[in-house]
Amino acid sequence: MAKVESGDKVKVHYTGKLEDGTVFDTSRDGDPAEFTVGENEVIEGLEEAVVGMQPGETKTAHVKPEQAFGEWNSGRVVEIDRINLPEGLDPEIGQILRSRDPSGETRLVKVVDVEQDKVKLDANHPLAGKELTIELELVGIA
16 A cells, blocks of 8 residues: 655645644544645645555644744734724734735734734744644545
8 A cells, every 4th residue: 555755645634732632723524634745735744744654544743843833933023003003903912913024925913912002913823832733644645
């Protein structure tokens, strides 16, 4: 039976969990995820975990932050003047906003602090700095 190699297009069902067991994402209630191994379409830890698997096989992968969404970076937290927010926006802690970086790319940022004239935004991925557990089932190799 064939085993997954770099360059193979695969179909997997997965359930991603945090260290405390909280599920942050799953494909179990829908179609399996499809990606090509080695094409950086998914996190590195997931790509590495499927290599060598055979269709029907299951596996649990423990993925460090550097192979997932990176370490949390304090440099990605910025404080801006409230006047720079869109007119009429009343930011609340925990709110997710769309922002453009200097290159013009759109990013999601989380409001982490609100003061009268300043707002602190965190542009880190919500899973940055977290170790993930991913339960995998290789459905097929395309």
